[in-house]
Amino acid sequence: MKKLLENRNLSGWLMVSPLAVVLLVFLLMPIILIVIVSFWRATEFSIIPAFEFDNYEFLFGSSVTYKVFYNTFKYALITWAFTLVIGFTVAYYLAFHIRSLTWQVALFLVCTIPFLTSNIIRMISWIPFLGRNGIANTTLMSWGVIDEPLEWLLFSDFSVILAFVHLYTLFMVVPIFNTMMRIDKSLIEAARDAGANGAQILWNVIIPLTKPGIMIGTIFVVTLVMGDFITVRFMSGSQSANVGRLISNDIALLQYPSASATAIVLLASVLITIGILLRFVDIRKEL
Amino acid sequence: MEPRSRSFYILSAFFGLFVLFLYGPTLTIGILSFQGEGGGLTFPMRGVSMYWFYDLFEQQAVGDIWGSFRRSIVLGLMVMVTTVVVSVIGGLAFRKKFLGSGILFYLIITALVIPSILVSLGVGLLFSQSGLNVHWSTSGFGAQLTWTLPFGLLIMFAVFNRFDKSYEEAARDLGASPWQTIRYVVLPIIAPSLIGVALFGFTLSYDEFARTLLTAGSYNTLPLEIYGMTTNVTSPVLYALGTLTTLFSLLIIGGVLTLALLSNRRKARAGSDAGRAV
Numbered sequence: 001m002k003k004l005l006e007n008r009n010l011s012g013w014l015m016v017s018p019l020a021v022v023l024l025v026f027l028l029m030p031i032i033l034i035v036i037v038s039f040w041r042a043t044e045f046s047i048i049p050a051f052e053f054d055n056y057e058f059l060f061g062s063s064v065t066y067k068v069f070y071n072t073f074k075y076a077l078i079t080w081a082f083t084l085v086i087g088f089t090v091a092y093y094l095a096f097h098i099r100s101l102t103w104q105v106a107l108f109l110v111c112t113i114p115f116l117t118s119n120i121i122r123m124i125s126w127i128p129f130l131g132r133n134g135i136a137n138t139t140l141m142s143w144g145v146i147d148e149p150l151e152w153l154l155f156s157d158f159s160v161i162l163a164f165v166h167l168y169t170l171f172m173v174v175p176i177f178n179t180m181m182r183i184d185k186s187l188i189e190a191a192r193d194a195g196a197n198g199a200q201i202l203w204n205v206i207i208p209l210t211k212p213g214i215m216i217g218t219i220f221v222v223t224l225v226m227g228d229f230i231t232v233r234f235m236s237g238s239q240s241a242n243v244g245r246l247i248s249n250d251i252a253l254l255q256y257p258s259a260s261a262t263a264i265v266l267l268a269s270v271l272i273t274i275g276i277l278l279r280f281v282d283i284r285k286e287l
Numbered sequence: 288m289e290p291r292s293r294s295f296y297i298l299s300a301f302f303g304l305f306v307l308f309l310y311g312p313t314l315t316i317g318i319l320s321f322q323g324e325g326g327g328l329t330f331p332m333r334g335v336s337m338y339w340f341y342d343l344f345e346q347q348a349v350g351d352i353w354g355s356f357r358r359s360i361v362l363g364l365m366v367m368v369t370t371v372v373v374s375v376i377g378g379l380a381f382r383k384k385f386l387g388s389g390i391l392f393y394l395i396i397t398a399l400v401i402p403s404i405l406v407s408l409g410v411g412l413l414f415s416q417s418g419l420n421v422h423w424s425t426s427g428f429g430a431q432l433t434w435t436l437p438f439g440l441l442i443m444f445a446v447f448n449r450f451d452k453s454y455e456e457a458a459r460d461l462g463a464s465p466w467q468t469i470r471y472v473v474l475p476i477i478a479p480s481l482i483g484v485a486l487f488g489f490t491l492s493y494d495e496f497a498r499t500l501l502t503a504g505s506y507n508t509l510p511l512e513i514y515g516m517t518t519n520v521t522s523p524v525l526y527a528l529g530t531l532t533t534l535f536s537l538l539i540i541g542g543v544l545t546l547a548l549l550s551n552r553r554k555a556r557a558g559s560d561a562g563r564a565v
Binding site for chain 2: 013097109126135229244
């Protein structure tokens with residue numbers, strides 16, 4: 001028995017077995033099942049095992065598909081740009097401009113707490129701001145900037161991206177802050193001694209060293225936005241769609257095979273995106 | 288200390304705006320939940336009242352809010368305990384390379400990046416095709432674990448990457464068994480991070496929506512109940528509920544932070560250097 005436990009592979013697997021079981025039953029098997037069901041046929045009331053490519057043919061033959069995929073990537077790209085700029089700035093401020101560790105931790109917590117509250121509530125809370133008679137419109141009108149309420153504030157691409165940035169900037173702040181805190185401060189002093197100014201230090205020292213954090217944040221934000229279906233539905237007032245919504249609409253109509261086919265294509269595009277991003281960073285080393 | 292540069296003040300202002308951006312909307316619905324009886328979803332306030340909170344406690348027509356709240360708490364605790372235990376054991380295991388650890392690691396990353404609706408759809412299909420009923424405590428529980436476990440593990444990886452192995456070596460040299468080393472040396476040192484994992488486990492579960500959508504069955508969890516309300520309730524009662532759940536989350540976070548602070552103090556008073564290296 002003792003000899004058995006000393007076997008590294010066996011004791012390793014013994015320890016990760018609960019994890020492996022959960023991932024097997026609730027991740028791997030569901031994915032495999034989705035792949036299988038994506039070849040099935042659906043009638044109005046039930047789904048029938050089959051092996052046909054109709055779901056995919058329909059998916060790739062419809063112009064709607066290309067439009068929602070375009071939307072999905074558009075949201076991901078724009079949200080990524082905003083969260084990166086905001087997240088980097090906030091992390092940079094916390095890591096290099098706040099001098100005591102206590103304050104760093106305190107301000108970091110201030111940024112983290114909203115992440116631990118409900119996403120749906122945080123989405124709802126934009127309504128009084130952006131609505132036709134909301135705070136933004138009434139303020140702008142009282143300042144005389146606009147004469148009548150702006151219609152595009154709520155239930156538009158603008159509000160969708162605003163909500164994404166609001167919900168997910170933290171996923172940029174945390175990894176970037178984490179990598180920045182590990183930068184040896186003497187490197188920055190050396191750069192300054194060598195005559196670099198603030199902008200040069202930022203561009204030539206800090207940004208290159210922060211790249212792993214930026215990549216991890218990017219992976220989080222891109223996958224969260226690409227896989228989303230609720231923010232787009234809620235914040236666009238059901239006026240625009242991304243792939244996630246396409247899937248959830250199919251599910252609501254009990255069209256599981258076509259939902260599955262769409263889900264597989266979505267998963268493939270997310271994994272390809274991640275695969276490309278992972279070429280630039282070794283996640284395990286950077287934690 | 289060198290004087291503050293101009294960029295410090297610009298960045299401070301930027302940070303202030305960011306915090307306002309994070310908290311402003313939540314504060315607004317907090318204020319609006321005290322809307323008078325005739326008031327609507329936006330300003331102006333038509334008087335100040337607790338009407339919508341009372342409404343929340345009385346009116347059961349919108350659904351089973353309190354039942355769903357109870358279920359969400361129980362589920363959150365289940366997920367929390369499982370996440371802490373499994374992440375710690377998994378984190379310990381991953382310190383050594385074993386056959387297939389690479390594959391398992393990629394599976395963890397997959398769990399983290401997979402669109403949540405796929406988990407919901409897949410687990411839902413798995414249960415329906417194998418003739419099982421979906422229920423929040425079985426399929427919902429498992430679906431949420433695919434999200435909280437990778438998070439817990441990532442935190443544990445980060446913790447063990449910074450863990451000073453000489454503590455363990457010292458324990459071993461003093462004759463401690465592997466179990467004693469873990470129980471009396473490793474666990475006390477990583478305890479503060481475990482509080483963090485527990486907090487993440489609970490709140491991620493308590494707020495999870497997408498993964499429970501198709502896996503909770505006929506009894507809703509609180510986020511599902513709120514989601515249902517957004518489609519058919521258009522009165523400030525929605526804000527009242529939002530304010531209450533946010534307050535509950537803040538209470539939990541505050542409690543955990545106090546706990547962490549107190550244990551830090553106690554450690555400092557006891558004069559032990561355990562955990563300093565973390």
